[in-house]
Amino acid sequence: MTHDRLKQFDAFLIPILAVISxxxxxxxxxxxxxxxxxxxxxxxxxxxxxxNDLTHCALFTTLERATPLILTGLSxxxxxxxxxxSIGQEGQYLLGAVVAAWLGYAIQLPxxxxxxxxxxxxxxxxxxxxxxxxVLRVKLGVNELLVTIVLNAIAVLFAEYMVxxxxxxxxxxxxxxxxIDLTAQLPTFLPGSKWGVGFILAVLAAYIVYVYLWRSxxxxxxxxxxxxxxxxxxxxxxxxxxxxRAMLISGALAGLxxxxxxxxxxxxxxxxxxxxxxxxxxxxxxxxxxxxxGVVIVAILFAGVRLGAQLGLQLEAQIPRELGGTMIGLIIxxxxxxxxxxxxxxxxxxxxxxxxxxxxxxPE
Amino acid sequence: xALALEMTGITKYFASTDVKxxxxxxxxxxxxxxxxxxxxxxxxxxxxxxxxxxxxxxDSGEIKVDGKPVVITRPDDAIRNGIGMVHQHFKxxxxxxxxxxxxxxxxxxxxxxxTPNEENRAVAELxxxxxxxxxxxxxxxxxPVGMQQRVEILKVLERNARILVLDEPTAxxxxxxxxxLMRVVRNLSKAGxxxxxxxxxxxxxxxVADRVSVMRAGRNAGSKAVAETTVPELxxxxxxxxxxxxVNKAPRQAGEVVxxxxxxxxxxxxxxxxxxxxxxxxxxxxxxxxxxxxxxxxTELVEAITGMRALDGGRLVINTxxxxxxxxxxxxxxxxxxxxxxxxxxxxxxxxxxxENLIVSRYRLGQFxxxxxxNRRSMRxxxxxxxxxxxxxxxxxxxxxxxxxxxxxxxxVIGRELAGEPSxxxxxxxxxxxxxxxxxxxxxSLVEARDRGAGILLVSVELEEILALxxxxxxxxxxxxxxxxxxxxxxxxxxxLLMAGAHxxxxxxxxxxx
Ligand SMILES: Nc1ncnc2c1ncn2[C@@H]1O[C@H](COP(=O)(O)OP(=O)(O)OP(=O)(O)O)[C@@H](O)[C@H]1O
Ligand SMILES: [Mg+2]
Numbered sequence: 093m094t095h096d097r098l099k100q101f102d103a104f105l106i107p108i109l110a111v112i113s114x115x116x117x118x119x120x121x122x123x124x125x126x127x128x129x130x131x132x133x134x135x136x137x138x139x140x141x142x143x144n145d146l147t148h149c150a151l152f153t154t155l156e157r158a159t160p161l162i163l164t165g166l167s168x169x170x171x172x173x174x175x176x177x178s179i180g181q182e183g184q185y186l187l188g189a190v191v192a193a194w195l196g197y198a199i200q201l202p203x204x205x206x207x208x209x210x211x212x213x214x215x216x217x218x219x220x221x222x223x224x225x226x227v228l229r230v231k232l233g234v235n236e237l238l239v240t241i242v243l244n245a246i247a248v249l250f251a252e253y254m255v256x257x258x259x260x261x262x263x264x265x266x267x268x269x270x271x272i273d274l275t276a277q278l279p280t281f282l283p284g285s286k287w288g289v290g291f292i293l294a295v296l297a298a299y300i301v302y303v304y305l306w307r308s309x310x311x312x313x314x315x316x317x318x319x320x321x322x323x324x325x326x327x328x329x330x331x332x333x334x335x336x337r338a339m340l341i342s343g344a345l346a347g348l349x350x351x352x353x354x355x356x357x358x359x360x361x362x363x364x365x366x367x368x369x370x371x372x373x374x375x376x377x378x379x380x381x382x383x384x385x386g387v388v389i390v391a392i393l394f395a396g397v398r399l400g401a402q403l404g405l406q407l408e409a410q411i412p413r414e415l416g417g418t419m420i421g422l423i424i425x426x427x428x429x430x431x432x433x434x435x436x437x438x439x440x441x442x443x444x445x446x447x448x449x450x451x452x453x454x455p456e
Numbered sequence: 457x458a459l460a461l462e463m464t465g466i467t468k469y470f471a472s473t474d475v476k477x478x479x480x481x482x483x484x485x486x487x488x489x490x491x492x493x494x495x496x497x498x499x500x501x502x503x504x505x506x507x508x509x510x511x512x513x514x515d516s517g518e519i520k521v522d523g524k525p526v527v528i529t530r531p532d533d534a535i536r537n538g539i540g541m542v543h544q545h546f547k548x549x550x551x552x553x554x555x556x557x558x559x560x561x562x563x564x565x566x567x568x569x570x571t572p573n574e575e576n577r578a579v580a581e582l583x584x585x586x587x588x589x590x591x592x593x594x595x596x597x598x599x600p601v602g603m604q605q606r607v608e609i610l611k612v613l614e615r616n617a618r619i620l621v622l623d624e625p626t627a628x629x630x631x632x633x634x635x636x637l638m639r640v641v642r643n644l645s646k647a648g649x650x651x652x653x654x655x656x657x658x659x660x661x662x663x664v665a666d667r668v669s670v671m672r673a674g675r676n677a678g679s680k681a682v683a684e685t686t687v688p689e690l691x692x693x694x695x696x697x698x699x700x701x702x703v704n705k706a707p708r709q710a711g712e713v714v715x716x717x718x719x720x721x722x723x724x725x726x727x728x729x730x731x732x733x734x735x736x737x738x739x740x741x742x743x744x745x746x747x748x749x750x751x752x753x754x755t756e757l758v759e760a761i762t763g764m765r766a767l768d769g770g771r772l773v774i775n776t777x778x779x780x781x782x783x784x785x786x787x788x789x790x791x792x793x794x795x796x797x798x799x800x801x802x803x804x805x806x807x808x809x810x811x812e813n814l815i816v817s818r819y820r821l822g823q824f825x826x827x828x829x830x831n832r833r834s835m836r837x838x839x840x841x842x843x844x845x846x847x848x849x850x851x852x853x854x855x856x857x858x859x860x861x862x863x864x865x866x867x868x869v870i871g872r873e874l875a876g877e878p879s880x881x882x883x884x885x886x887x888x889x890x891x892x893x894x895x896x897x898x899x900x901s902l903v904e905a906r907d908r909g910a911g912i913l914l915v916s917v918e919l920e921e922i923l924a925l926x927x928x929x930x931x932x933x934x935x936x937x938x939x940x941x942x943x944x945x946x947x948x949x950x951x952x953l954l955m956a957g958a959h960x961x962x963x964x965x966x967x968x969x970x
Contacts, residue, residue, distance in 0.1 A: 307830055309825050312812065312815075322801055323803070323805040323816065326784070326803065327784070327817045330783075330785070
């Protein structure tokens, strides 16, 4: 029993150890810039998570930037937990964004209805784009990983084309679409950041994904099919349906991320809109132990470290902001190296187990 | 006689599973004897031998070989002290030849490397010397399991082992191969080798061993000369209570046909025919046994019946309705239950908890499904109920199952499959790898289901099991029914011949036609 209780901490222990190791190794890089690491980390933290007053609050910007990461992270969680190694979040995200940018000015609807309608359409677009690799996998046995890579590339080019030509508002300046109607914009909470309704929706989505996967029967089917195909077949679980459903939901979540990014933050789509937010979702999902709660926490952490590196390290300490990306990279690397900890965790647990058992005077 | 091996006070605690796998175990083996080591699943047999072979580090304890204390921390140390081990799961490379496998990792002779011809000659000579003929040039992947095991034994002998440890060597063998292995082991003992023989089958102990040690819950419950003990006594020592070795069952009360296979053909994963034009039926209240050496199409037949593999031709009928193209779910809804041969990868999902494992075939029922959401309270109640009715020691509702012993895992599978009173039960190798206590339980459960009126298709490579449980027996050979025998009158030899492909004598073939 002692063992089971200790084991529950592993889910937290691994990300925490990874973050600590990543930050420790980054110290070396900071030292190369001749800045005191303690000072650098203080600046990073203040610029990423600090809060002077309500309108100058880095934390709010961090939460704003965490929003698409949460949603694309959840998208990856739903796919991975269902046994689909889909990395199509980037493409689904872009499609959702293009749809939102277009419907944002192309149709007129009353407030509230307008963004709800647009987000629904973006989710449908993302779902449709997720359906393709799902069906190819189930019907033809094509590897979903390869298909989603190809679909991502297509989506990037498609979005670029849409921005350059059909949606372009001003032939002179750098390509971008018209600003969306006021009726379509998602409200923000405070001046000074775009932190708004989108974040609430993302957290809500995390809760819904959790309830769906772990409490509903369709979610049960998806998890069982994801963990053991043969067990699912044996028990009569329709794995194929579960896989396609997973891809539809995964696509819809990524599409929603794109939609919220347009409706709540940028208000239009521009050239080079794709900055790899979809791919970041993968890292967030993996670092967050493919659990919705982990995803929310890690997404906020990611966004904060990036912001702190950009505004704090770069502006205040003259350390290139790429250091933020490097730190995140190192943290991911240490998660990937989890085997490296497992031995130590096992040893710690053994030690704790022995310690507790001694107190219980086991019968000899 | 002198002791070849003496282990004293061996203790090993696994913190990760919180078990004392070995608890102050004393274990001594005389030189030149065959010493059987028996015990329930999880009793600590493999752990004790892994400590001897340097694979597991004990917390305390001493080892003496030929009376001299030795320190063994790695398999190399064990080999240097003349100890060799054949693991239950062979560690051979499928694409290697027999000669390469046996000589792998050996010091090259003074000429440096051996040419393939020299290798083959050396291995042929070694095999000759020990009376264990093998073809040095054959590829491992082309060899039957019994031959692969022989390669493992030769490998150990080539390394000059004087003490051989065989961990459950018979679990994967056909009856013929078992008999052959017994002969080999006796010969080795005659030639002066010392053999430790781990097994779950007490009859094998009587047939091959000079002395036997029984392990129970990490302790040595006693060592005896085989001549001075009996199978029931060994069973009692293992389990700690009286064990029924014979299955008591009332005469058959066969009823309606619950399942019929009509001219069924199935291909295997590689696309080769595995079952060709097989027909039989199963009635309510009877156990139909299918005997046969493993790999003669039983797996594919069971998969086709249970909906896990498509048919190539023919028809299946479950409870008078055509089931040929039904999904697994639909077949289960019509009363099918399935105890699969691979409980770890097919029958259970070790990555999730007990409750979710138990509902896999019935999560859609109103009992567990409230408007699309799992009813966790009734899942938990169901788990508690199965644990109680099938006395699954060590399992808790909502708890993990990956560290349970094989016997307890099988109880979970059986508890799930027999709940809901299925009318047609397919049980494939239901007692593979289980200890006598668990086997007794599985057999009793199946007979109870039969007496309640279920039709049971029992597929097993254990002849004893087939004969003890079945009301009728079919023998499968190369994907076909080679013959039908009456278990009340048939002899093991008779069935063994059918299993080997001989044609039934016309007189004895007439079983009760269905
Ligand atoms: N590496 C390990 N880590 C943790 N626990 C272990 C380990 N190896 C074995 N155990 C536990 O130690 C106990 C004894 O296991 P062992 O494999 O020695 O049993 P056994 O007698 O060989 O059983 P079986 O007949 O099923 O092969 C079991 O409860 C098992 O779960
Ligand atoms: Mg064992």
